[in-house]
Amino acid sequence: xxxxxxxxxxxxxxxxxxxxxxxxxxxxxxxxxxxxxxxxxxxxxxxxxxxxxxxxxxxxxxxxxxxxxxxxxxxxxxxxxxxxxxxxxxxxxxxxxxxxxxxxxxxxxxxxxxxxxxxxxxxxxxxxxxxxxxxxxxxxxxxxxxxxxxxxxxxxxxxxxxxxxxxxxxxxxxxxxxxxxxxxxxxxxxxxxxxxxxxxxxxxxxxxxxxxxxxxxxxxxxxxxxxxxxxxxxxxxxxxxxxxxxxxxxxxxxxxxxxxxxxxxxxxxxxxxxxxxxxxxxxxxxxxxxxxxxxxxxxxxxxxxxxxxxxxxxxxxxxxxxxxxxxxxxxxxxxxxxxxxxxxxxxxxxxxxxxxxxxxxxxxxxxxxxxxxxxxxxxxxxxxxxxxxxxxxxxx
Amino acid sequence: xxxxxxxxxxxxxxxxxxxxxxxxxxxxxxxxxxxxxxxxxxxxxxxxxxxxxxxxxxxxxxxxxxxxxxxxxxxxxxxxxxxxxxxxxxxxxxxxxxxxxxxxxxxxxxxxxxxxxxxxxxxxxxxxxxxxxxxxxxxxxxxxxxxxxxxxxxxxxxxxxxxxxxxxxxxxxxxxxxxxxxxxxxxxxxxxxxxxxxxxxxxxxxxxxxxxxxxxxxxxxxxxxxxxxxxxxxxxxxxxxxxxxxxxxxxxxxxxxxxxxxxxxxxxxxxxxxxxxxxxxxxxxxxxxxxxxxxxxxxxxxxxxxxxxxxxxxxxxxxxxxxxxxxxxxxxxxxxxxxxxxxxxxxxxxxxxxxxxxxxxxxxxxxxxxxxxxxxxxxxxxxxxxxxxxxxxxxx
Numbered sequence: 001x002x003x004x005x006x007x008x009x010x011x012x013x014x015x016x017x018x019x020x021x022x023x024x025x026x027x028x029x030x031x032x033x034x035x036x037x038x039x040x041x042x043x044x045x046x047x048x049x050x051x052x053x054x055x056x057x058x059x060x061x062x063x064x065x066x067x068x069x070x071x072x073x074x075x076x077x078x079x080x081x082x083x084x085x086x087x088x089x090x091x092x093x094x095x096x097x098x099x100x101x102x103x104x105x106x107x108x109x110x111x112x113x114x115x116x117x118x119x120x121x122x123x124x125x126x127x128x129x130x131x132x133x134x135x136x137x138x139x140x141x142x143x144x145x146x147x148x149x150x151x152x153x154x155x156x157x158x159x160x161x162x163x164x165x166x167x168x169x170x171x172x173x174x175x176x177x178x179x180x181x182x183x184x185x186x187x188x189x190x191x192x193x194x195x196x197x198x199x200x201x202x203x204x205x206x207x208x209x210x211x212x213x214x215x216x217x218x219x220x221x222x223x224x225x226x227x228x229x230x231x232x233x234x235x236x237x238x239x240x241x242x243x244x245x246x247x248x249x250x251x252x253x254x255x256x257x258x259x260x261x262x263x264x265x266x267x268x269x270x271x272x273x274x275x276x277x278x279x280x281x282x283x284x285x286x287x288x289x290x291x292x293x294x295x296x297x298x299x300x301x302x303x304x305x306x307x308x309x310x311x312x313x314x315x316x317x318x319x320x321x322x323x324x325x326x327x328x329x330x331x332x333x334x335x336x337x338x339x340x341x342x343x344x345x346x347x348x349x350x351x352x353x354x355x356x357x358x359x360x361x362x363x364x365x366x367x368x369x370x371x372x373x374x375x376x377x378x379x380x381x382x383x384x385x386x387x388x389x390x391x392x393x394x395x396x
Numbered sequence: 397x398x399x400x401x402x403x404x405x406x407x408x409x410x411x412x413x414x415x416x417x418x419x420x421x422x423x424x425x426x427x428x429x430x431x432x433x434x435x436x437x438x439x440x441x442x443x444x445x446x447x448x449x450x451x452x453x454x455x456x457x458x459x460x461x462x463x464x465x466x467x468x469x470x471x472x473x474x475x476x477x478x479x480x481x482x483x484x485x486x487x488x489x490x491x492x493x494x495x496x497x498x499x500x501x502x503x504x505x506x507x508x509x510x511x512x513x514x515x516x517x518x519x520x521x522x523x524x525x526x527x528x529x530x531x532x533x534x535x536x537x538x539x540x541x542x543x544x545x546x547x548x549x550x551x552x553x554x555x556x557x558x559x560x561x562x563x564x565x566x567x568x569x570x571x572x573x574x575x576x577x578x579x580x581x582x583x584x585x586x587x588x589x590x591x592x593x594x595x596x597x598x599x600x601x602x603x604x605x606x607x608x609x610x611x612x613x614x615x616x617x618x619x620x621x622x623x624x625x626x627x628x629x630x631x632x633x634x635x636x637x638x639x640x641x642x643x644x645x646x647x648x649x650x651x652x653x654x655x656x657x658x659x660x661x662x663x664x665x666x667x668x669x670x671x672x673x674x675x676x677x678x679x680x681x682x683x684x685x686x687x688x689x690x691x692x693x694x695x696x697x698x699x700x701x702x703x704x705x706x707x708x709x710x711x712x713x714x715x716x717x718x719x720x721x722x723x724x725x726x727x728x729x730x731x732x733x734x735x736x737x738x739x740x741x742x743x744x745x746x747x748x749x750x751x752x753x754x755x756x757x758x759x760x761x762x763x764x765x766x767x768x769x770x771x772x773x774x775x776x777x778x779x780x781x782x783x784x785x786x787x788x789x790x791x792x
C-alpha cells in the first residue's frame with residue numbers, strides 16, 4: 001500500500017478525477033466544510049453502500065435514489081457534493097428539499113442531470129443546513145476543482161477527526177484511491193462515516209456494486225468502535241476508466257478492499273477517547289457469518305472493552321460475549337489467546353494470564369471455536385473514561 | 397407493596413420457608429457468602445428461568461436439569477444453596493462435579509433427593525470453588541435455618557451490591573417475597589443476577605413455570621444496565637402452599653411480578669458506577685415485541701447513555717437507536733419526550749430542548765411510534781466514567 005503523496009492523494013490519485021475543499025462557513029471553527037469530487041470520465045460508473053439505520057438522513061435517501069435510476073447496474077454519477085458542519089438528518093421535507101437543491105445547483109454548473117450528483121452530509125443532526133452558506137460553498141468548490149484537490153477534499157469532510165484520511169492502491173497501470181472521515185460513531189452527535197473511493201479502471205456500475213458490497217463487508221462493516229450506527233453513513237465508489245485499462249473483477253476487489261481497509265483502520269486509529277486498537281480474530285468457525293457474529297459480539301461488550309482499557313486479559317468476558325451470539329460452538333472446546341498467550345483452553349483456564357503484555361496500543365484477541373475452517377476479523381476500541389467525557393458533553 | 401420488615405423479610409416472608417446466611421470464607425472480605433433457602437412445604441413446587449448465554453456455569457446446568465426431572469410440570473425443589481465469592485463458571489467437569497457434590501451434601505442433611513436441591517453461584521469466573529470451605533459453610537447454614545433468616549440469606553448472596561435486596565407482596569392471606577443480588581452486569585467480573593422468590597400460595601409447578609416466565613419477562617428481562625449477559629443468571633420461584641390458600645393465576649402473576657419488578661428496579665438503582673436511572677417507555681407500537689425492541693435498542697446505545705450522563709436530551713441519538721432495531725415505525729411520525737418535554741415531533745425538532753430538566757436521578761424517555769396500541773418499558777442506567785473505572789480495574 002502506497003499512501004498518496006502531494007498531487008495524487010485520496011480521491012484524485014486516480015486519473016479522471018478532480019476535487020476541491022473550501023470554507024463555506026458551516027463550521028463555527030472556520031475550517032473547510034464543503035468538498036466536491038468530480039468524475040471527468042470517460043466513464044461515470046458508480047455504486048454506493050449506505051447506513052442500515054432506518055432513520056436515514058436526507059442526503060442518504062437522495063443518493064440512494066440517484067444510484068437506483070434507472071437501475072443500480074447502469075447508474076451514473078458525475079459528482080459528489082459533501083459537507084461537514086451539519087448532517088441534515090431528522091430535518092423532514094425541508095431537509096430533503098435542501099439536499100435536492102444542492103444537487104440541482106451543482107448539476108446546473110456541471111451541466112448534468114441532478115440525479116448524477118450524489119450528496120453526503122455530516123455534523124449535528126436535527127438542524128437545517130444554512131443553504132445561504134452551503135450553495136456559495138458549492139460554487140467556490142466547483143471553481144477550485146483540481147486534479148490535486150484530494151487532500152483539500154479530505155480535510156473539508158472532517159468533523160472530530162484529528163487528521164485527514166486518504167489511501168491509495170496501485171494495480172499495474174490502474175490507480176484506486178479514497179478518502180474517509182468519521183470515528184466509527186465514537187464522536188459526539190453521531191459523527192458519521194463517509195467515504196468516497198475512486199478508480200481509473202474501466203468498470204461498469206454493476207461490477208462496482210458487487211465489488212463495493214464485498215469490500216465494505218471486509219472493511220467498514222468490520223470496524224465497530226461502539227456499536228452505534230449513524231443516520232448518514234455512506235460509501236461511494238466511482239470509476240472513470242481514464243487509465244484505459246480494465247482489471248479482472250478479483251483484481252478490482254483487491255484494490256478497492258485494500259483502500260477500504262486502510263481507511264477503516266485509520267478510522268479505528270482515530271476513534272475519539274480510545275486508548276487501544278483491538279483486533280478480534282475468530283478462527284475455526286463453521287461459516288464466515290459465525291466468525292463475524294462471534295467477533296462482533298466481543299467487540300460490542302462494554303465489559304470486555306473496559307477490561308482491555310485496564311489491560312486485563314479477561315477471557316471470561318470474552319467467552320460470555322461469544323455465548324450471547326448465535327455462532328455455533330461448543331463452550332467446552334473454545335480457546336482464547338490475548339496477545340499470543342492462550343489464557344483460555346477448552347473453555348477453562350489456560351496459560352498464566354500474568355504472561356500477557358497488554359501495555360501497547362494494539363491488542364490482538366484470537367478466538368478458536370474449533371468448529372470449522374472459516375474465519376473473520378473485527379476491529380474495535382477500548383472503552384475509556386475519555387469516551388464518556390467526549391460523548392456526555394452538552395451537545396449545543 | 398410492603399417491604400419486608402424484621403422477621404418476615406425476602407424469602408422467609410412467606411410461611412413454610414426457612415433460610416440462613418453464613419460466613420464460609422469464600423470471600424476475602426470475611427463477609428457472609430453462603431445462603432440456604434429451604435421449603436418446608438407442604439408443597440415443594442418450583443420453577444426457574446436461566447441465562448440465555450450459551451456459556452453456562454455449572455450451577456445453572458445442574459439446576460436446569462433438576463427442574464426438568466421428571467419434567468418441568470411436576471418438578472419439586474426442597475432447597476436452594478447459594479454462594480457468593482465464586483461463580484463456578486468455565487470450570488469444566490470439575491466445576492460440575494463440585495456443584496453436584498454441593499447438592500448431594502445438602503440433600504443428605506435434608507434427607508431428600510439431590511435433584512431437589514438447586515444451586516446458584518456468583519463471583520469470579522474461571523476459578524474452582526474451594527469445596528473445603530463451601531461444604532462446611534453449607535453445614536453451618538443448614539444448622540442456622542430460621543423463619544427469620546431472609547435478611548441473612550439476602551446479605552450472603554451480595555457481591556458488589558451496596559445493600560441487600562428484598563421485596564414482599566401480600567394478596568389476601570397469601571404472601572410472596574423474594575431476594576436478589578447483582579447489579580445488572582454492571583459490576584466487575586460478570587456479577588450475576590440471582591433471585592429466589594417464594595410464595596405460600598397453593599400452586600403446582602406448571603403454574604409456577606408459566607407465572608415466572610411472564611413475570612421475569614416483565615421485570616428482570618426489562619432491566620438492561622449494560623447489555624451484557626452473565627453465565628450464571630438464575631431466578632427461582634418456590635411455592636410451599638403453607639398459607640392453605642390458592643390464588644387465581646392472574647392474582648399469582650400479579651404478586652410474583654410485583655416482587656420481581658421491585659427487585660429488578662432495586663438492581664438498576666444499585667448499578668455500579670451509574671448516576672441516573674433511565675425509564676424508557678415505548679407507546680404506540682404495533683406489538684409488545686416491537687415496543688420492547690425499540691426500548692432495548694435505546695437502552696443499549698452507549699451514545700444515548702453518555703448523553704443522559706451529560707444531562708443532554710439528545711433525541712437524535714434516541715431516533716438513531718430506534719432506527720437500528722426491527723421495530724416497525726415511520727421515521728417521519730415518531731415523537732420523543734424527555735422528562736415530559738416533546739423534544740422530537742414527527743421525526744424532527746419539537747419543543748425547546750432547553751425546557752428539559754435532567755438534573756434529577758430519574759430520567760423518563762417516552763417514545764411514541766404512532767403505529768399501534770402496544771407498549772413496554774425498559775429500565776437502564778447512564779454510562780459514566782465510574783462505570784469504566786470500576787470495570788477496568790485489574791480483576792485479580
